[in-house]
């Protein structure tokens with residue numbers, strides 16, 4: 001590769017101010033929120049779809065890898081340029097292009113920050129549902145690529161349920177529009193395929209998102225437990241009762257103490273665990289529902305169920321939950337977060353196994369997670385400056401994911417596979433399953449230049465037929481009671 005020639009060509013296409021190449025300038029684009037790091041050769045900042053397509057065309061001419069990047073808050077190394085090449089940053093494509101309230105939708109560029117969509121329509125009584133805890137920084141393009149969730153996705157679904165239509169630059173530089181503004185577009189569901197594809201099938205350049213009406217009323221409960229098992233059982237009891245809260249989040253004692261030290265939100269630091277529960281709907285009947293859910297929690301051993309009396313009180317509780325990852329800085333220089341999913345009924349067993357793994361490795365683990373979805377986020381506390389700890393923390397994380405698989409769950413709920421969990425895909429899927437997925441990638445990305453080294457295992461053995469036998473739900477009925 002003649003770097004100087006490519007630099008000149010990129011500058012001719014975009015202008016000098018939209019291309020970075022000096023090591024000290026591109027250093028910021030070496031990493032995301034996970035552990036892996038790798039330096040890109042160039043970082044470019046296109047402003048239009050045509051510019052994105054021109055960059056992709058140039059990369060193809062030089063057989064140079066290219067990968068999309070939003071805000072770099074990803075937690076699986078998805079935006080890390082593991083094979084070098086061109087990072088395509090969407091930082092300058094951050095305009096909300098159209099808001100169509102009567103049809104409950106908005107057209108946005110991929111670099112729009114998640115919370116800005118809700119901010120733009122909140123005054124008229126609407127919002128955008130997916131609310132990752134990183135929503136003040138992460139972008140809609142990154143959300144689409146990871147099929148992001150968030151605390152308030154339990155009742156209303158994740159990004160795939162709120163994406164009508166996409167414009168994308170395919171890996172061969174062709175621009176396509178996938179889906180239709182109306183429901184149920186004929187043909188293959190290519191919007192659905194693109195959502196969650198982690199930037200391996202193309203670069204999303206425009207998104208038609210769904211908006212919803214704000215609920216008439218919201219009640220926020222904080223249920224306080226002296227035993228983690230009781231909190232876990234309360235989660236299953238609430239869902240089994242037929243009540244789907246708008247949010248049902250859990251924090252254990254380690255997480256509560258970190259959050260209180262950082263934000264002083266009013267969580268009881270002596271509790272073994274708390275559940276933060278949002279109930280939404282019409283004003284009429286909502287108090288009755290809140291009382292009912294409080295009673296379900298008490299029946300599972302909650303020592304106290306508080307109800308937020310004011311919006312300020314509610315906001316404070318949620319600020320604590322949404323700032324929980326950052327609050328880990330109070331306890332440790334670094335944290336490594338896992339993203340396993342399990343059937344809710346297996347929560348007590350899995351959390352006990354996580355504790356055993358914590359003792360085995362000598363790492364403290366805080367649990368803050370989307371309990372209603374069974375989407376765990378064990379935060380393993382360690383020191384990234386110590387290479388031995390880095391090696392051990394990765395093994396510790398893998399052990400936790402294997403427990404999730406053993407419980408009949410999965411290795412990712414919302415953070416994606418990226419580089420970090422690509423080898424763990426062998427534990428989740430058998431060879432035929434993996435080959436089918438790789439064939440889809442090859443259909444869109446035959447040269448493999450679009451975000452290479454992501455999602456799929458590098459070990460050829462993983463693709464052997466029948467090497468692993470993925471278990472279907474009915475055979476996961478082993479006794480995991482304590």
Ligand SMILES: Cc1cc2nc3c(=O)[nH]c(=O)nc-3n(C[C@H](O)[C@H](O)[C@H](O)COP(=O)(O)OP(=O)(O)OC[C@H]3O[C@@H](n4cnc5c(N)ncnc54)[C@H](O)[C@@H]3O)c2cc1C
Nearest residue numbers: 070071072073074078133139141142143145149199204414
């Ligand atoms: C404190 C914290 C809390 C978090 N909480 C949550 C949570 O509650 N729920 C949740 O789901 N996630 C959460 N995350 C993870 C992360 O914020 C999400 O995965 C988010 O969607 C990433 O968006 P981003 O803009 O930062 O993308 P990046 O990290 O820049 O990229 C992520 C992936 O998207 C691809 N990509 C980016 N833009 C495009 C595009 N335009 N077209 C195609 N591919 C693209 C990248 O190549 C990469 O593979 C959290 C992260 C942090 C740090």
